[in-house]
Amino acid sequence: MLWADKYRPKELSSLSYHKQQALDLRNLTKDGDFPHLLVYGPLGAGKKTRIMCLLRELYGPGVDRLKVETMNFTTPSNKKLEISTVGSNYHIEVNPSDVGINDRVVIMDVIKNVAQSQQLNANTQREFKVILLTDVDNLTKDAQHALRRTMEKYIANCRIILCTTSISRVIPAIRSRCLCIRVPAPSIDDITSILTNVAAKESVSLPPELAKRIAEKSDRNLRRALLMCEACKVQKQGLVASQSVSEPDWQIFIRNIASKIVKEQSIATLAKIRENLYELIIFGIPSEIIFNTLLEEMLKNCDLELGRQIVEQAALYEHRMAQGNKEIFHLEAFVAKCMCLYQNMMQELMACEF
Amino acid sequence: MDEFPNSDDEFELMYGDDLEVLHEQGDVQRTPRKSRRSLEFTQTPVSHNDNSFSDAFTPLEAPVPELNTNKRSIEELFGDIDDILYENRANAKRYKGDNADELALIEHIVELRKLNRERDAPEIFRKAHVQSIDRAKDNLSYTVPSYPFVGVTRVDGRRLYIRCHSEQYELEERQKIVQEINLACTLGPNDGLWAEAQDLILKQATAPDLEQCYQPGDKELWVDLYKPRKYFELLSDESTNRIMLRWLKLWDKAVFKRRPKIKPIKPAEKNKKMFKAPDLCTDLDEHGRPLHKIALLCGPPGLGKTTLAHMVARHAGYNVVEVNASDDRSCEAFKTALENATQMRSVVDQERRPNCLVFDEIDGAPPSSIDYLVKFVQGGPSGRKKQKERNVLKRPIICICNDVYVPALRPLRQIAFVVNFPPTSNTRLAERLMEIAKWQKVKTDMGAMLALAEKSQNDIRACLSVLHFFKSQDKAVTLSDVHKTSVGQKDIQKGIFSVWRDIFLIDKANGDSLKARMSGxxxxxxxxxxxxxxxxxxxxxxxxxxxxxxxxxxxxxxxDWFGFSDIVNKSIYSTQNYNLGSYLPFACVVWHFAFGSRSWQKLQYPSAGYEARTKQNRQKAIVNELMRGMQPAIRSHVQPNSLILDILPLLTTIITPAFRQISLHLYTEEEKKSLDNVVRIMVDYNLSYVQERTADGGYDYKLDPNIDELVSFGPKKSLSYSNKQLIAKEIETAKMRRFEPVQPERSAAPMPNHLQTLKAKSVCGVEMPVSGQFFSSSMC
Known part of the structure; x- marks a missing residue:
C-alpha cells in the first residue's frame, strides 16, 4: 500500500493537524445529528479523510466496509448512462461530474431516489443516511439548482455532504443551506512532522532537511508530500539530505514553458508553446491549474511592476477561459500577452540604458 | 463505317485531328449572325452625348407615323423614347460632371468598338462606323474643332475631339428633357406606346436576321431552346469535351465490335495543351472495355455537364437513358434502371442505337444505390463465376455530380474516370449570349453580357434565365442593369480552404484600401x-x-479576438441566442489585418484541435478504467483530479524500484518486502502488466491500463522484462489470494439448512404419491 493510504487516520482523535477543527467536528456529531455540510479546501488537505472520520464517528466501523456499485440511468434524450458509486450501508458517495453535462439527471434521479427511501430499521441505527457528493464545483448550474430543493425536502431521511476545492463556483443558495467547513492546507511544519512520523513507522531514516525540502516542494499538499517521500525512498535505498526530490512531470513541463516565454518572444516560440499546451490538455491537467502554475512560474522571472501586469492579465484571461469553451485559445492568448509585456519591459530597459 | 450502323457523318468528320479545323469553320459560319450587333453597339455608346441622342434616333423614328396605322405625332413618340432611355441620359449627365469619368467611359467605348471591328467583317464595321460618325458629327471630330473640346487618344493612336458644352447649355437641355417627359406622362397610359415603339426599333434593328430566328414557344425555357444542337456548339471547355469523347470512343470495341481509332496523343502535344483533366488510360480489358467503366463528371451547376453528357453520347452513336434526382432512386429502382439500360436494346427507336446510361445528380442518390452501382460495374452483384459472364457491363455509364467529395460517392470515385469540369470561358459564353439576345430581340451589348457572365460565375443557365427575365420585362439590358439587379447573383459559397486563403491573402485585385479589404x-x-x-x-x-x-x-x-469568438460561440450554443452570430465575422477581419500577407501560402486543414480532443477522450477513458477497478477503500479517497495531478506521476516512480535481475528466491529480505509492496500498490490501483507483442516480434510487458501514456511527458525509466514478468505473476497470485478468504466464508455460511432441503430421500418420498396419481389418472 502507498504510505498515503496506509497511514491515513481513521478516527477524528488521531488527526495530526487542525486539531481544534477535529474537536469541533466531534462535538458536532455528539448528539447524533448534524446539518448538511459543505467541506472545502485545497487538494491534499485532508477533506476526505476528515469526512470519513466523521462518518465513522457517527456510524461506527461499518462505514469502512465499502463497496463499489454502478448505477444506471437514462437521460431525457434516451441516452443510457452509468455512474459508479462507492458506498457502505450508511452512506453513498457519488461524483456527478463524471457524466459531464448530464449531472443534473444524476442529481434528479439517482440522488433523489436514495434520499427518498427511508431507513428500514431506524431504531438500531441513525434515521438518516449520508450522501456524499464530490467535485461539487464542477457541477453545472442546472444540477446545483436541482440539488437545492432536494436538500430541503428530504432532510428527514438524509444528510448531504458536499466536498469541493473551492466554493466560489457553488451557488449561494446551496452555500446558505450548508454548514461550510474549510479545511486549510497543512502548514509546512505539519507536513514535516507527519513525514518524520511516517518514516519512523516504516523504519526509514529520513533526514530532517530532506523532510523540510519535500514539504516545501509539495505545495503544502500532504498527499503529494507523502508520495514524493516514498518515491525518494524507492529511488535510493538510504535517504540522504542532498537527494533530489522528484516532482510531477507536468510541473516541470509548465516550468519549461515559462522559461521559453522569457527566452524568446516570437511567433515561432508561440507555435512551439502551443504544442506543449495541447500536450498538457491531453494529459488531462485542468486548465485552471495550467494557468495557476504558469503564472507562478512566470512570476519567478519578473520584477514587481511586470509581475503586477502579468497577474492582472492572467486574471483577465482566466476569466475569459471560464466563459468560453476552448481553453487553448485563452491559454495561448495569455502566453502571447506575457511575451508582449516582457518584450515591452526589455525595450524600456534598453531605452533607459542608452 | 459499315460495322457502325448508326454513325453520324458529323462525328466521322470531327473525330480525329481535323476537329480543330471544323471548329474554326463553325466559328466562321457563325460570324455573319453577329454582324448586326455592331450596329446596336455603336448606337448605345454614343447615346451618352446629349445632342446626338435625339439625333441618333431621329432617322429611326422618322418613318414611324407612316408605318403605324394609329395616328400619332412624332412628339408623342419622342417623349416615350426619352422616357425609356431616361436612365441612360441620367447616367450620361453624371458622367459629364466628372471629367475623368467621362474620359474613362469614352476610352472604354473606343476599346469595345475596336474589339468589335476586329471581330466583324471589315465592310460592316466601316458602314457602322461611318454611321455613328455621321450621327455624332456635331460632337465628335478627328480634326481640331472650333467648339470647346476634350481631346482623347484612341487605342489605335488616333486623336479624337469631343465637344464640351457649357453648363448653361446643359441646364437648358436638361430642362427640355424634363418638359418632354412631363408631356409624355400627361398623355395618359403609355405602356402600349412604349412597347410598340420598342417593337419598331427592334424590327428595324434585327430585320435582316429574322430568318435565322428560332421560333420559340413561350413555354419553353431558353436553356432548352438554345441547347447546343451540334458538338461544336458546346460552350464547355474544349479539352474536357474531347476527353469525354475519347473515353466514350474506347467503348467502341465492346459496343460496336469495332476497333476504336485512337491516336495516341503525342507527348509534345500533351505538354503544350496542359490538360487539366487526368490522362485517360487507353488500355482495354479482356472484354474490350476501357479500364474505367464509369465516367464521373463533376463541377459547379450551370456549366453544361448534363448537356455535354447527352451531346457526347449522341455523338458517339448512343441512345441516352437518363436517370436523375426526379426519378425513384431506391436500390431496387436503380437496379432495374441499370439492368434495363445495359442489357436491353430499345426496339421502338428506329435507329436501334445502343444505350448509354447517364446518372444525373448522383451525389444525391442513396449510398446503397451507389454501392450497388459500384458492385455492378465491378463484375456483377452476384459475384459468382457462372453469372459473371452474363452480368458483364457492356454499356458506358456517365455519372454527373456537383460535389465529388460527398461521402457516399467515395467508392465510385475510386473506380470511375473523374473529369473535373472547368468553368466556361467568359468571352465564349458572352458571345453565345449575344447571339441568343439577338434572336430573342433583347437589346443588349457585349459589355453587359460579359458582366453578366462574370456575375453568375459563368453559369450558362443563370445567364439565360436573367436574359429571359429581361426579355419578359421588355427592357434593354445595359451594363448598369446587370450590375444593379440582384437577378443572376449567385449565392456563392466558397470552399473552406478558399475562405481561409482569403483571410490570409491580401488580394490586390480587391483594392488596397482597408475598407475594401474589410468588406471583401x-x-x-x-x-x-x-x-x-x-x-x-x-x-x-x-x-x-x-x-x-x-x-x-x-x-x-x-x-484576443479568438477568445472573443470562443466566448460568443459558447453563449450562442448555451443560450441559443443566434443573434450574437452577427458579431463573429468581424473577428475574421481582425485576423485578416493581423495575419494577411501578399504571397500565396500553403494552408493545412486544422486537425490539431480534433486530435487533441480524441486523445483527451482516450486519456479520460483510461482514468475511468483505473477508477473502476480500484479497491473501494482506496477509491473513496481518490478523485480523478488528484489522481492525474498527484498520484499517477509519482506512482510510476514508486512502482519501478531498482530490482536485480535474478530469480525470486535469491532476493534478500529487503528486496522481497519492496517487491511485495509494489505488487500490493499495483493491485490497489488496479494496475497490472500485460504481455504484448512488439512490432519487431519480441514480447514486452506493458502497464494495463497504460498510465505511462497518461503521465509521462518524456521517456521514463522502466523495469526490465524479467522483473515485469515477475511482478505480473505476483499480481496474479495476489489477486487470487484476495479472493481466497472470501470462499471459506461462503462455505461457512448457513449451508446445512439449504443442503437438507435438497436431500434425495425427502424428494423420493414426495415423488411416490405423484407417480401414483399419474398412473391412476392415466388408468381412468
Missing part, C-alpha cells in the same frame, strides 16, 4: 457561415505562415 473578407466569411471552423483554421494555420506584421502586439490583439 466580410463578404466571404458571411457567405460561408461556419465561423467556428474558420476560427479553428485560422488559429492553427497562422503560426506556420509568414506575414508582414510579426510584432507581438498585433498577435495579441488577434488572439
Amino acid at each position: 473578407v466580410l463578404n466571404v466569411v458571411n457567405a460561408f457561415g461556419d465561423y467556428e471552423k474558420i476560427a479553428q483554421g485560422v488559429f492553427e494555420n497562422y503560426p506556420n505562415l509568414k506575414f508582414k506584421n510579426t510584432s507581438m502586439v498585433e498577435t495579441c490583439l488577434a488572439l
Whole structure:
C-alpha cells in the first residue's frame, strides 16, 4: 500500500493537524445529528479523510466496509448512462461530474431516489443516511439548482455532504443551506512532522532537511508530500539530505514553458508553446491549474511592476477561459500577452540604458 | 463505317485531328449572325452625348407615323423614347460632371468598338462606323474643332475631339428633357406606346436576321431552346469535351465490335495543351472495355455537364437513358434502371442505337444505390463465376455530380474516370449570349453580357434565365442593369480552404484600401457561415505562415479576438441566442489585418484541435478504467483530479524500484518486502502488466491500463522484462489470494439448512404419491 493510504487516520482523535477543527467536528456529531455540510479546501488537505472520520464517528466501523456499485440511468434524450458509486450501508458517495453535462439527471434521479427511501430499521441505527457528493464545483448550474430543493425536502431521511476545492463556483443558495467547513492546507511544519512520523513507522531514516525540502516542494499538499517521500525512498535505498526530490512531470513541463516565454518572444516560440499546451490538455491537467502554475512560474522571472501586469492579465484571461469553451485559445492568448509585456519591459530597459 | 450502323457523318468528320479545323469553320459560319450587333453597339455608346441622342434616333423614328396605322405625332413618340432611355441620359449627365469619368467611359467605348471591328467583317464595321460618325458629327471630330473640346487618344493612336458644352447649355437641355417627359406622362397610359415603339426599333434593328430566328414557344425555357444542337456548339471547355469523347470512343470495341481509332496523343502535344483533366488510360480489358467503366463528371451547376453528357453520347452513336434526382432512386429502382439500360436494346427507336446510361445528380442518390452501382460495374452483384459472364457491363455509364467529395460517392470515385469540369470561358459564353439576345430581340451589348457572365460565375443557365427575365420585362439590358439587379447573383459559397486563403491573402485585385479589404473578407466569411471552423483554421494555420506584421502586439490583439469568438460561440450554443452570430465575422477581419500577407501560402486543414480532443477522450477513458477497478477503500479517497495531478506521476516512480535481475528466491529480505509492496500498490490501483507483442516480434510487458501514456511527458525509466514478468505473476497470485478468504466464508455460511432441503430421500418420498396419481389418472 502507498504510505498515503496506509497511514491515513481513521478516527477524528488521531488527526495530526487542525486539531481544534477535529474537536469541533466531534462535538458536532455528539448528539447524533448534524446539518448538511459543505467541506472545502485545497487538494491534499485532508477533506476526505476528515469526512470519513466523521462518518465513522457517527456510524461506527461499518462505514469502512465499502463497496463499489454502478448505477444506471437514462437521460431525457434516451441516452443510457452509468455512474459508479462507492458506498457502505450508511452512506453513498457519488461524483456527478463524471457524466459531464448530464449531472443534473444524476442529481434528479439517482440522488433523489436514495434520499427518498427511508431507513428500514431506524431504531438500531441513525434515521438518516449520508450522501456524499464530490467535485461539487464542477457541477453545472442546472444540477446545483436541482440539488437545492432536494436538500430541503428530504432532510428527514438524509444528510448531504458536499466536498469541493473551492466554493466560489457553488451557488449561494446551496452555500446558505450548508454548514461550510474549510479545511486549510497543512502548514509546512505539519507536513514535516507527519513525514518524520511516517518514516519512523516504516523504519526509514529520513533526514530532517530532506523532510523540510519535500514539504516545501509539495505545495503544502500532504498527499503529494507523502508520495514524493516514498518515491525518494524507492529511488535510493538510504535517504540522504542532498537527494533530489522528484516532482510531477507536468510541473516541470509548465516550468519549461515559462522559461521559453522569457527566452524568446516570437511567433515561432508561440507555435512551439502551443504544442506543449495541447500536450498538457491531453494529459488531462485542468486548465485552471495550467494557468495557476504558469503564472507562478512566470512570476519567478519578473520584477514587481511586470509581475503586477502579468497577474492582472492572467486574471483577465482566466476569466475569459471560464466563459468560453476552448481553453487553448485563452491559454495561448495569455502566453502571447506575457511575451508582449516582457518584450515591452526589455525595450524600456534598453531605452533607459542608452 | 459499315460495322457502325448508326454513325453520324458529323462525328466521322470531327473525330480525329481535323476537329480543330471544323471548329474554326463553325466559328466562321457563325460570324455573319453577329454582324448586326455592331450596329446596336455603336448606337448605345454614343447615346451618352446629349445632342446626338435625339439625333441618333431621329432617322429611326422618322418613318414611324407612316408605318403605324394609329395616328400619332412624332412628339408623342419622342417623349416615350426619352422616357425609356431616361436612365441612360441620367447616367450620361453624371458622367459629364466628372471629367475623368467621362474620359474613362469614352476610352472604354473606343476599346469595345475596336474589339468589335476586329471581330466583324471589315465592310460592316466601316458602314457602322461611318454611321455613328455621321450621327455624332456635331460632337465628335478627328480634326481640331472650333467648339470647346476634350481631346482623347484612341487605342489605335488616333486623336479624337469631343465637344464640351457649357453648363448653361446643359441646364437648358436638361430642362427640355424634363418638359418632354412631363408631356409624355400627361398623355395618359403609355405602356402600349412604349412597347410598340420598342417593337419598331427592334424590327428595324434585327430585320435582316429574322430568318435565322428560332421560333420559340413561350413555354419553353431558353436553356432548352438554345441547347447546343451540334458538338461544336458546346460552350464547355474544349479539352474536357474531347476527353469525354475519347473515353466514350474506347467503348467502341465492346459496343460496336469495332476497333476504336485512337491516336495516341503525342507527348509534345500533351505538354503544350496542359490538360487539366487526368490522362485517360487507353488500355482495354479482356472484354474490350476501357479500364474505367464509369465516367464521373463533376463541377459547379450551370456549366453544361448534363448537356455535354447527352451531346457526347449522341455523338458517339448512343441512345441516352437518363436517370436523375426526379426519378425513384431506391436500390431496387436503380437496379432495374441499370439492368434495363445495359442489357436491353430499345426496339421502338428506329435507329436501334445502343444505350448509354447517364446518372444525373448522383451525389444525391442513396449510398446503397451507389454501392450497388459500384458492385455492378465491378463484375456483377452476384459475384459468382457462372453469372459473371452474363452480368458483364457492356454499356458506358456517365455519372454527373456537383460535389465529388460527398461521402457516399467515395467508392465510385475510386473506380470511375473523374473529369473535373472547368468553368466556361467568359468571352465564349458572352458571345453565345449575344447571339441568343439577338434572336430573342433583347437589346443588349457585349459589355453587359460579359458582366453578366462574370456575375453568375459563368453559369450558362443563370445567364439565360436573367436574359429571359429581361426579355419578359421588355427592357434593354445595359451594363448598369446587370450590375444593379440582384437577378443572376449567385449565392456563392466558397470552399473552406478558399475562405481561409482569403483571410490570409491580401488580394490586390480587391483594392488596397482597408475598407475594401474589410468588406471583401466580410463578404466571404458571411457567405460561408461556419465561423467556428474558420476560427479553428485560422488559429492553427497562422503560426506556420509568414506575414508582414510579426510584432507581438498585433498577435495579441488577434488572439484576443479568438477568445472573443470562443466566448460568443459558447453563449450562442448555451443560450441559443443566434443573434450574437452577427458579431463573429468581424473577428475574421481582425485576423485578416493581423495575419494577411501578399504571397500565396500553403494552408493545412486544422486537425490539431480534433486530435487533441480524441486523445483527451482516450486519456479520460483510461482514468475511468483505473477508477473502476480500484479497491473501494482506496477509491473513496481518490478523485480523478488528484489522481492525474498527484498520484499517477509519482506512482510510476514508486512502482519501478531498482530490482536485480535474478530469480525470486535469491532476493534478500529487503528486496522481497519492496517487491511485495509494489505488487500490493499495483493491485490497489488496479494496475497490472500485460504481455504484448512488439512490432519487431519480441514480447514486452506493458502497464494495463497504460498510465505511462497518461503521465509521462518524456521517456521514463522502466523495469526490465524479467522483473515485469515477475511482478505480473505476483499480481496474479495476489489477486487470487484476495479472493481466497472470501470462499471459506461462503462455505461457512448457513449451508446445512439449504443442503437438507435438497436431500434425495425427502424428494423420493414426495415423488411416490405423484407417480401414483399419474398412473391412476392415466388408468381412468
